[in-house]
Amino acid sequence: MSPQDFERLVAGVTGQIAARPLDDALDAWLNATWPNGSPTFEALAQACRAGVAQGWLCNREAGGLRYGRIFKALPATHGFSVDVVSMKDIAGPHHTHPNGEIDLIMPLAEGATFDGRPAGWCVYGPGSAHRPTVANGAALVLYLLPQGAIEFTPQV
Template structure:
């Protein structure tokens, strides 16, 4: 699967999120409307796995974290950037989300969690920060960042 395939699969979700507050209410709506065991989630998860295997996603690596930004904010992504990371059992670099962050968590290993959450959606509100942590095995995380905004702190 290619970047255009991923964009076409993620576009309905980005459209659903566009204009909404990036908060826990959005997280609940995403988990209800696009559940981790649903067909939309499964199609995106398969695209991510195939794209990583084909080298279309996660072509860069630093500190054991494979990553890529398949799409910058644009009309096609409803002004979200699309980032994909794949790693396991470590914490990534601390960063702040000036406009929030919407995470699609795809455990490769069944027990894998991202920031304590399993398969599904996690939302970090505007101004929040964290060291993104995967525990319990390997996982793929797709990030939607409003306007592509992220600030690495070096902390």
């Protein structure tokens, strides 16, 4: 797996969702179309695991998180930036999604959850906010951000 192969794989997903609103209907569609165990889900999960092992994904570390933005919002990814984060029993920094966020949850430990959700997709609508939390073990999370928009909450 190379970053270029990974970009093509992600583009196959973003090309089908770029014109859709980020809402509960998209969440349901993603989980019905590419559920945990489906060929697309497994290809993305394997690509993420390979990218981490090869060192081009999650190549930064801070506060107990391994993370990295592999692609800024590009025409090839239909205007989505692509980040992958490795988390284990931790809450990340609070942030807002001005344009929404699409997450692919890939547990590395059986029973690991992201924001209380198991393996699969999670969609946050525009203006939503959260403190991303992985519980019950380790997980990789792929983040798709329209136009790469994210605003971290200042810590006081």
